Amino acid sequence: MIFKNTKKNGIKITGNGDIKQGASLLELALLLVLFFTNSTPILWGLITSLKTRREILVYPPRFINFTFSWEHYQNVFDNGLGLGMRNSLLYAGCTIVLGLILGLLAAYGFERYSFPLKKILFYIVIAGIPLSIGSAAMLIPNYLYMMNLGLTNKWYTLILLYTAYNLPMAIWIMKGGIEAIPLEIEDAARIDGCSRAYIITRLIPRLCLPSIASSALFLFIGAWNEFITAAVMIDSPNLRSIQLVIYYFRGFFGTDWGGLMASAMVAVLPILLVFSVLGKLMVSGLTQGAVKG
Amino acid sequence: MNVKKLLHNYLGFLLTLPGMLLIIMILVVPLFSTLYSSFFKLDHLQNGGYVGSANYASLFSDPAIWYSFGITILITVASAGISMVLGLIFALWIDRRTGMVAYLIQLIGLLPWVISMMVGTVLWRWILNGDTGLLNYFLRSLGFSPIIIFESKTASVVTLIIVMAWRTIGYSMVMILAGLKGVDNGLLEAARVDGANTWQVLTHIKLPLIKTPILLSTIVLTMSNFNNNTVPLILTGGGPGTATNVISLELYRMGFTYYKFGQASALSVLVFLVNIVFVVLYVRMIKYDI
Amino acid sequence: MQKRSKRWIAIILTGILSLNLLAGCSAKPVPSQDTGVSNKESKEDASSQTDSTAESGQTDGEQVVRMWTFLDPAAADGRGKALGEIIQNFETENPNIKIVVEPQDWEQMTPKFFAAHAAGNAPDIIWCIMDEMGAALDLGALEPLENLFLKDWSEEEIADIDDSFFNFGTRDGLHYQITHSRNYMAFYYRADLFEEKGLSIPQTWDEFVEVCQALTEVDPQTGIQRYGFGQAFNVDKVDPQIMTARLLEKQGNLFTEEGKANWANETGEEALKFQLDCITEYGITPEAAVNLTGEELFTEFAAGKYAIISGGAVRVPTVRADVPFDPGAVQLMLYPSTDGNGHAPSTINGWCVGVWSGSQVKDAAGKFVEALMSPEADELWVTEGGQLAIRKSTMEKLGDFYQNPDNKYLTIVADGITNAGWPQPTDYPISSWKNDLNRAAQMVMVDGKSVSEALSTVAGDFDTRNGG
Secondary structure, eight states: OOOOOTTTTTOOOOSOHHHHHHHHHHHHHHHHHHHHHHHHHHHHHHHHHTBOGGGTTOSSOOSSSSOBOOHHHHHHHHTTHHHHHHHHHHHHHHHHHHHHHHHHHHHHHHHHOOOTTHHHHHHHHHHHHHHHHGGGTTHHHHHHHHHHHTOTTSTTHHHHHHHHHHHHHHHHHHHHHHHTSOHHHHHHHHHTTOOHHHIIIIIHHHHTHHHHHHHHHHHHHHHHSOOHHHHHHOOOGGGOOHHHHHHHTEETTEEOHHHHHHHHHHHHHHHHHHHHHHHHHHTOOTTTTSSOO | OHHHHHHHHTHHHHHHHHHHHHHIIIIIHHHHHHHHHTTBOOBTTOOOOBOTTHHHHHHHTOHHHHHHHHHHHHHHHHHHHHHHHHHHHHHHHHHTOOHHHHHHHHHHHHHHHHSOHHHHHHHHHHHTOTTTSHHHHHHHHTTOOOOOOTTOHHHHHHHHHHHHHHHHHHHHHHHHHHHHHTSOHHHHHHHHHTTOOHHHIIIIIIHHHTHHHHHHHHHHHHHHHHHOOHHHHHHTTTOSTTTTOOHHHHHHIIIIISOBHHHHHHHHHHHHHHHHHHHHHHHHHHTOOO | OHHHHHHHHHHHHHHHHHHHHHHHHHOSOOOSSOOHHHHHHHHHHHHHOOOSSOOOEEETTEEEEEEEESOOTTSSSHHHHHHHHHHHHHHHHOTTEEEEEEEOOHHHHHHHHHHHHHHTOOOSEEEEEGGGHHHHHHTTOBOOGGGTTGGGOOHHHHHHHOSTTTTTTOBTTBOOOEEEEEEEEEEEEEHHHHHHHTOOOOOBHHHHHHHHHHHOEEOTTTOOEEEEEEOOOOSSSOOOOHHHHHHHHHHSOSBOTTSOBOOSSHHHHHHHHHHHHHHHTSOOSOGGGGGOOHHHHHHHHHTTOEEEEEEEGGGHHHHHHHOSSOGGGEEEEOOOBSSSSSOOOEEEEEEEEEEBTTOSOHHHHHHHHHHHTSHHHHHHHHHTTOOOOSOHHHHHHTHHHHHSGGGHHHHHHHHHHHHHEEOOOOSSOOTTHHHHHHHHHHHHHHHOOOHHHHHHHHHHHHHHHHTO
């Protein structure tokens, strides 16, 4: 059977064309409303970052009639945003790689095998989610622990920590993705002479790309937007992550609104970039129809 | 031959080993050290001696802690629920579109999640400010009376729920969308051929098949909101009074304002246990098989 | 076959788990009594690590001194630049000493320092917030400056820096810190509005209320409802509010000699009542004060919502850079008093710069702490950083600088510090008294408790927390 993927053309096959068009207009209007309610803070932050310093706190607030200025963007780059970004790209990038490797292996192990302790280990994975999200609470004990292990303030400190924090979720997501791959495919590959290693490293990833892409996105965002662990585990100024640079503008002497907003806006861009790349993979739906026919 | 067979039988275990080692070393072991610390008096990190379960006893007998747990559960469940429902709607909507439109919707849904949590919350606090904020400025220009938020107990709770939900919609949207894309088209076509309408397709086919992403998102959102201390701290500071005094704020205060690390460790352990209870509940509700 | 493989697995697992548990249990807090031995061990570990970061210690005759502060010498702001210059000058004069600054987030810095001290791996120089100086001393984390450079100072030199800041946190006559970023709570006021309405600086609290009432109106230009006096009772991000001043005026101290809270009495009730009457009776403070943060006081002041707010003097340059109106209109005045003679005492605060007791390069660190307040450095702090001077000689030398009307506030604050300044006690723990007083205010306004009930509740909480 050949399936025509009705979604690919963006056309919903309904009764008549009129209904389809009406829905589109309504959807556009809804989209606009949603855009404003969802993004008002971010829009306001963007506008703030483009104003001259003295206009930021003025009342009544100005959205259009303000003097445009790049001063805050210049200021944040003078204050180390470039370095912060470079470091965070390193941390987040390595977290993705390490997280995907460890996560895929573990997910395959959990999904396709049964072994003693499997349930316990998976419970640990599940427990890892509250442990990682709540790690801010145990921050000082964590700091002492890391220091005893000699793991603080190194270039790989945050990579290890961020991978560990986001690994439970990555494992779970990829396990779900592997679950959806029918066993018959792997059996067929074995019969064709593929080694187990080939299956795990080449075949499976291609078949569950959406899960891998989602995990990659979460690993990236988890590593990019994290603040408190970075603030405590890192001392050296040349190892600072981008969040530390952003928080600098909320300093002891007061908040530098322009700097805060400018740095936050710049920090959003790499995530959007990563999302653009991964987004397509996440919705590619490659597993459909792979077995039939 | 023995080694090979051993390796094959336990290949699964070996595959999980590196990841599990990392998780255990970085996440699980500190839990034990926190547990250990919770039996001591540790003001300002000075070892004040073993106190047994005194830290726990003082927590259990403090009505403020009970209240705090209660209000945290309320706020967490409400915001996670709203976020899940909206994320589901977004995901279903995007699923029906492709190309630029889908991309735009996803982007709009993602923006609250990708912006630094502190900055987003700071912006909300500014926008919702009674006199100088955007919201009331608009309301006043349109002739309405301004909304009072941060001095009012109920308005603060509602606003906290909304902002926390706002922040996490993108997460559930992405998760559920990935799950939806994994649903076999063949099944959907077969169902429609059999005469099912859109709603029945949704409830009987799609939803059951995306059980895992829904479960995972719900768990992560609940954990995320329960343990979040940045948003409550910046948005309402636990006030007015104790209206929004969530447990993560109590924990933060105990450690970083009062410097009572022994008690804070005890509270961390309790918070972790409550989190586990949530997880177990969810897994049971959805009847998830490991 | 099965049994054997199962046994192997059991052995491996036990090994892994026990290793992990050992690692976990060894990470318990170090008893603070004797950190000498553990310091050495961790230092050896530290120097055997290879990384791109600086480690304190000696290498080939060069000494590396690590300093934690919230300032960033690489940053573009005035204070950061001043610090950068001071470091440059110091390193030129002392080619064998290298100063490495590790800027920290100011909120995490002090707890992080305590943890680092417990682990035996703290920086050589630390900027400790004044509120926690008592705790730092109790932990034995700081080195007496007498051991380092103070013993070589002449009497005149000491007289130049001798003030309440210098004597803050002394134990047994030994000094443990030099205070930088000196702060003093005073009233920011809109000089332009005062002039417009022909108002003069209030000398008594009653005059203060009158002045504020005269300033409470709808601003004709911006349409914002202006209040005479802005207050902030948020429980987490706190500055001392004016009830502190009124309490201190009558009692002289917020605590008893044993370190118990001393505000659950008539004086305290009167002080809290006055604070809240500003909202309910005099109408000079908006209700929003109930959950406002100190930070928001400043942003709303800039928006023109308040004519007067209480704030730390250290923020004047930042406020002036932010306001959309004439920056020169932002001026400072000291708290009034009940009878018009003098001023009610106000909290002094600042960052205590000290040397870590476990440092391997104490003398070099001490040298830099000395350099941070050299006459040249002090000038830089004042002129570039907009800070209060540490030395009396600096204030004399920069006479012209202080004559400038923009810098008049510095002299006002210096006067306040000398004659009406209250340093926080360090002999007993006083963590979070400011939060407690604000909590009392919230209890009355939000939960409807009576003033006396609120005060005694938070006093009880304070005592349990700090005494027991």
